[in-house]
Amino acid sequence: MENSQPVLRREPLAAFPLFGTREVDVARDVVGRTFCPHRLEIPQHALPRFATRHNHVAGEFLSLNHLSYGAEVEIDPGLLEHFYLVQIPLEGGADITNGGRSFCADRQVGSILNPSLPTRMIWGDGCRKLLVQIRRDALSELVEVMLGARLETPLVFDPRLDLSRPGPHAWLRLLTRCVQAAEARRAFGASGYRFQRVIEEELALALVQAQPSSITHFLESPCARAAHATHIRKARSFIHDHIAEPFRMRDLTRAAGCSLRSLQIGFQTAFQVTPQQYAIRARLDRAHSRLQFATPAESVASIAHDCGFTHMGRFAQTYQEVYGQPPSATLRTGKAESFDAAGLRSDSDTQH
Known part of the structure; x- marks a missing residue:
């Protein structure tokens, strides 16, 4: 696959700057408060290029982040303990060690840091990453719901995330839509979006199904x-x-x-289809019905958003595939018919 990554802005989540600094101690402290305490070391020759930028927007149990240090850095957090961290390099590369696995991450290979295994990293010069922080307790609860049984041991992912594989590539597209929804203020942060938990569960469950882990044999068992x-x-x-x-x-x-x-x-x-896909189709049907009987004040975007869709391009594409016309056409037809009906009622009232 030539390029495994969907298109993102040059600096994702730029509307949500957490901080920027050239001071190593400040970067260590602020990043440590967002994630966890860690050792941050910069080679002497790299200090002139050191410039940390961190964009951050939170949801209910996961957060989206864009982080860069500008220069080569060594990061040693030990055990993350309370969260999983998915890292997608957008530029440059990094050497990752999580537990007994060591590998190089780049635009074709991301990483999943397991909280129960020690982590060490060296981010290369100019490396910048899209990061998804997922609370460990929330993901464990979701996995237990999926399996219908308690987890007796921690969920452990294969830390090497091969973005050229169909599953992880599809997950990355889903993540990209979440980032775009956040940037459009339709989800995450202070958006107050009613379906925020739904899209976070969809993203987390999709990761569990896309990436090999300690429960993969249960998910793929012919006895299921x-x-x-x-x-x-x-x-x-x-x-x-x-x-x-x-x-x-x-x-x-x-x-x-x-x-x-x-x-x-x-x-x-x-x-x-999966239950999640079935629910999406049911919500699409609800959006279709509301578009047919929309009030003058309603728009395609407002109806789609209220029915649980945050990515307007994806909504319009799916709607066209199912109903054979764009949602805007349904809305225009519905409003025209409502106007005609109102006109007929007005004429009738006048005659009487």
């Missing part, structure tokens, strides 16, 4: 059972009854009475 028809029926009812709400995967599995993994296999067999 599809949900019974009764469970699927309950899940479908729950989705349609709560389609206007930002429900969590835990709520869905409780209503269905089985694990998320069983639902995934069952939905894939019955409908050729």
Whole structure:
């Protein structure tokens, strides 16, 4: 794959600057408060080029970050303990050690730092990265919902994230849409977006399914059972009854009475989609209905956003594929029909 990365701004999340400094001690302190205390060393010859910039925007249980040091730096946080950190190099490269694995990261290879394993890194000259910090307790809870069982040992990912593979590449596209939604103030930060938890769960679960880990054998086991028809029926009812709400995967599995993994296999067999994809289609149908009967004050963007879609380009593309016309055309038709109906009522009132 020639270029594994979707297009991002030259400096992602520039609207959310956390700090910038040329002082090593300040950089160590502020980055340490955002992530965790760590050792930060800069070779003497690299000090003139040292210039840290950190952009940061938080969600409910994960945050999006863009970080660069300008110069070569050695970073030794030891154990991260409370969070996973996904690192996507946008420029330059880094030597990564997490546990017993050591490798080079670049634009084709990202990394996932496991909190239960010691980490050491050397970021090369000019290296800058997109970082996703995911709270360990929240991700562990999601995995338990997926498996329908408690995790007896920590979730450990293969730390080498090969962005040329289809799964990680698709995950990176999803991450890019989250960054773009944050930059457009439609999600994360102070947006107050009702579906914030939903998009974070989607991003986290997609990572678990895309990257080999200590639970991959459970997810790919031929012994994994599809949900019974009764469970699927309950899940479908729950989705349609709560389609206007930002429900969590835990709520869905409780209503269905089985694990998320069983639902995934069952939905894939019955409908050729996952429960999350089924919910997206149901939300798309809701958006279609609202576009047909929109008020004069409503727009495509406001309706899509209210129905759980943060990326307007992706929404418009999916809508066109399903309904054969862009959402703007449905909106125009709906408003025209509403205007005509209002005109007929007005004429009728005048005659009487």
